[in-house]
Amino acid sequence: MSPQLYHLTLLGHHYTSAQLSHLRPLLITLAIAFGLALIALWLWMARATSQGKNWARILSTVLFCLATRQLLGNHGVDQVFYAVLTWLTGLPAAWLLWRPASSAFFNSARAARSQPPSEVPGP
Numbered sequence: 001m002s003p004q005l006y007h008l009t010l011l012g013h014h015y016t017s018a019q020l021s022h023l024r025p026l027l028i029t030l031a032i033a034f035g036l037a038l039i040a041l042w043l044w045m046a047r048a049t050s051q052g053k054n055w056a057r058i059l060s061t062v063l064f065c066l067a068t069r070q071l072l073g074n075h076g077v078d079q080v081f082y083a084v085l086t087w088l089t090g091l092p093a094a095w096l097l098w099r100p101a102s103s104a105f106f107n108s109a110r111a112a113r114s115q116p117p118s119e120v121p122g123p
Contacts, residue, residue, distance in 0.1 A: 045060045
């Protein structure tokens with residue numbers, strides 16, 4: 001009798017490839033939902049940074065650091081490809097967010113928000 005090969009251990013439970021095949025629709029749905037949530041989060045950060053919100057610049061940098069962490073570990077070729085693609089997209093974005101010109105933009109946006117609406121200069 002051949003031993004069963006376990007391909008996944010989750011919360012102390014071992015799953016074989018046959019058991020995982022039954023979970024395939026759920027795993028695909030979760031992967032798609034997670035991917036869409038990440039896209040929505042990045043778009044939210046882009047909108048907030050365009051409005052001059054400094055917290056969004058910091059959170060975007062933290063998200064880039066998490067993308068850097070994805071590069072570590074033993075992954076399949078497709079996971080490494082997407083991790084590298086995310087990292088190569090995030091690196092210039094993080095660099096642009098912390099340039100002196102960007103810091104001046106965030107400082108001016110903060111100053112404009114601290115003034116009463118009647119004193120904020122128009123476009």
